[in-house]
Amino acid sequence: MSEKRTAADLAWWIVLIAWSLAILFPIVWILYESLKTNQEFFQNVWSFPDTLKWVNYKNAWLKYGIGDAMLNTLYYVGASLLIGTFLTTLNAYALTRMEFKGRKLLWGTIMLSLFLPGINALIPQYVLMRELHLTNSLTGLVLLDSLGENVFFLMLLGGFMRSLPKELEESAFMDGASLFQVFARIMLPLSVPGIVTVAIFKFLGLYNNFLGPFIYLSDQSKYTIGVTMYAANQMMQYSADWVTMFAGVTIAMVPSILLYILFQRSIMEGATLGAVKG
Template sequence: MKEKRSILDLVWWVLLVVWSLTILFPIIWILYESLKTNREFFQDVWKLPEVWKWANYSKAWTKLGIGEAMLNTVYYVGLSLLIGTFLTAINAYALTRLEFRGRKLIWAVIMLSLFLPGINALIPQYVLMRDLHLTNSLTGLVILDSLGESVFFLMLLGGFMQSLPKELEESAFMDGSSLFGVFTRIIMPLSMPGIVTVAIFKFIGLYNNFLGPFIYLSDPKKYTIGVNMYQANQMMQYASDWVTLFAGVMIATVPSIIMFLFFQRWIMEGATLGAVKG
C-alpha cells in the first residue's frame, strides 16, 4: 500500500531541493570558473569556458603552494586526529564507566565550560605556547589541538559508552584483564561507531581550522591549507589570477568531499546511536 503524500510533504521536498541547489551551485560555479582563462573570466563570469584549462590546477599546486600546504595539513590534521580521538575516548570512558571520588564535580566543571566563549582562552593559550617555545611550529599546533578537549565530543561518546552493559567489564576483570586491556579490547571495539563519528567531526574541524594556524604560524612554509588559501586570496589584489585561485579552492575542498562521501553512513549512524542510547 502506497503512502499518501500531503501538500506539506511536497512543500518540504521543494524546500530541501532549493536548499541543496544553493549549496551545490557555488561549488559548480567555482569548478567551471577554475577551467577558464583570466580573459574569459573577466569578460563573462557566467559563460562556460571555450577550452577546459586543466593546467590551472597544476599551476595552483605549485605557484600558490597548495602542495606544500597540503603536506603540512596532513601532518597537522593526521597527528591531531589520532592523538585527540584517542584521548577523547579515554576521557569519555573514565567519566562514564569508572567510579571515583570527584567524578561528578569534574563533569560539572566540564559542563560549565560550555558557557565560556572559547575566544577568552586565546590570549592565555598564546602566552603559554610562546613561553614553551611552541609558536611557529606544526608540532606545537598538534599538541594544542590534541589536548584541547571538546565537551560536545565527550557528551556524544560518553552517552554511547554509557549504554554498554557493565557485565562485559566485570567478566573481563574476573578473567584477569587490566583496566587498559578492558578499554582497548572491549570498550573501544564496541564504541567504534561513536569513535568514528567523533573522528570525522574532528577531521572537519581540524581541516577547516583557520584561526589557530593563522595566529601561531609565521613561516609561510609551515602554513596549513586554510592559511595558505587566505594568503593566496590576499595576493589576488596584486596578481588578479583568479582562475588559479579558483583551482586552488577546488583542490582544497576535495578532502572534505571525499570524507563525506565515504563516511556519511558512519556520521548518521553514530550520531543517531549516540543520541538514542545516551
C-alpha cells in the first residue's frame, strides 16, 4: 500500500512540476525576448540576446503611454476594489448573519444566477450605461464593477462569516451594542482573513479585466493597461517592433506577479480557513 501511495505521489509531483513549467515558460520567454533587438528576434525566437536591451522598456513606456494607462488602471482598480469589497462585506454579513423574512429566497435567487452566463447581461448593461451617460468614463466603469456583485466572492466571504461563533454577536447585543457596532467592532475584525482573500481575487480580476474597459472606453487617453496592450498588439499590423511590445507586456505583468508573490500565503489561508472552521 505504501509503494502504491509513493508511486501516486511521484506521479502527481511530476504532473505539478510539468504544469508549473508550462505556466512559467511563456513568462520567461517573453522576458528574454523583450531584451533582444528586432533583428535577433526574427533570426531566432529561441536564442538568448547577445546584449540586454533595457532601452526596450523605456521605448515601450513612452511609445504606448503605459504611464498614463497605469494611472487610469490605478484609479479604476483602486476605487472599484474599495467600494466593491466594502459592499461585498455588507452583503455577506446581511445574508449570513442576519435573520429577516425572505432571506433564504434571496440567497437562493443569488445562487441561481451562477447558472446564467455573464455575457447575457452585456447588452442590458451597455444600454443602461449609455442611458445614464456613463460610457467612455472610468467612473462609470467603477460604478459598474462595484455595484455588480460577484456571486463567487459573496459565497467565499459568506462561508467564512458563517463559520464564526454566533455567541459573539449575542453577547454584544446583550451588552447594548447596535447592529452597526456589532458589524464594525466584531464581525469586521474577525473577517479580515476572508476580506483580504476576496480583495486579492477582486484585484486580480479588475486588473486583468479587458472586456469592460474595451467596450465602454472609446477615448484612448482613458484606456486601462489591458486595452492599451491590446492597442499595442494591433499596431503590429503596420510595424514589426515586437521586442518593444514584449517589454510592454512584461511591464503590465509586474503588478499581478508581485501581488501573487507577496500575498500567496494569505490567498491560501483565507480561501480554506472558513471551510476548516465550518
